[in-house]
Amino acid sequence: MxxxxxxxxxxxxxxxxxxxxxxxxxxxxxxxxxxxxxxxxxxxxxxxxxxxxxxxxxxxxxxxxxxxxxxxRGWTPRPRDWRSATTTAVTVGVVALAVGYLLLLEVLNPLMSEWIDLTQRYPVAGPLLTYAALALIGIAGALAGFARSLSGRPAARTSVTRATALLPVAAALGVGAAMLFGRAWDYSTSLPVVLIEVALVALPCAGSLWLARWWGLRSSAVPAAPPVSAG
Structure with a gap:
């Protein structure tokens, strides 16, 4: 009772x-x-x-x-910095992409039109070279922004290492989707087409950065020690 x-x-x-x-x-x-x-x-x-x-x-x-x-117990508290880190990385990557786009298509394209030419003369080599170059520029910018935003935080180096492996894969998938979309529009450089192509690349890249942060935090946790009882 x-x-x-x-x-x-x-x-x-x-x-x-x-x-x-x-x-x-x-x-x-x-x-x-x-x-x-x-x-x-x-x-x-x-x-x-x-x-x-x-x-x-x-x-x-x-x-x-x-x-x-x-x-x-060797548990690693999970800071909720994935959103800010991913946003910063994608923003820096998009800015780098924009700068690279202007540099490649507005400055170098007239000088190297034999290769970088979005016309029917080189239906594969020209677009492939251009998209690949822009992807490398965007990846470099995104990784730099990701590393900078995580500086001094738990599992920062591990997360950046994971991002280095995951981001190129995500970018390759995004670039592939962007190329298919661009080809459907005859590789138009109009603003709506370009923005959609950027989104097709940015979304999988953002997902890969989130996954890299989550993976980095999990990987950095030390093996659990015997639990401490309240008694």
Whole structure:
């Protein structure tokens, strides 16, 4: 039969575990790991309550306990910087792409029209060379922006390394789609066609950068140590 004391102990345990869950959310710990840790601590607190110990006596400062528990398990808190890093990288890449576009088509094309010519004279070599050159310029700009935006943050180098592998693949897929679209419009250089081509390249590139950041954070986590109990 429950007593007022048992109700009070249950309330204290519930309040402490909710506070712990909030701290783990703030640290961006994934739900499955967060739930497992909270359940483990709840069980420890219930056992300790039977011995007359309060959650405050076992946990102390909840924020400190959460950080120590996360560190002991080798978990890496996931900073929500993927959006800003991806946006910065794509923006820098698009700017580099625009500069490269103007340089190649407005300056070098008249000088090298024997090769860089979006007419029927070279239906494959001209467009392929142009798209490839623009892709390389955009990739270089995007990687530079990505590395700059992650400077000093957790798993920055690992994320950039992953991006170096993933971004060219995404860019190749995007360029392929852009070339098919451009060919359907006779490789028009009108603004709407160019903007759609940029979007076809930018979207898969943005996805690859997000994946690189996620992968980098997962790869940088050290193997989990034996869990630290609340007791």
């Amino acid at each position: 429950s007593t007022p004391d048992s109700h009070h102990q249950a309330d204290e345990v519930g309040s402490a575990t909710r506070a712990l869950d909030r701290e783990l959310r703030r640290l961006r710990i994934p739900r499955t790991r967060r739930s497992a840790l909270v359940e483990e601590v709840r069980a420890d607190l219930r056992d300790a309550a039977g011995d007359g110990l309060t959650p405050e006596a076992l946990l102390g400062d909840v924020a400190t306990f959460a950080r120590e528990a996360v560190s002991a």
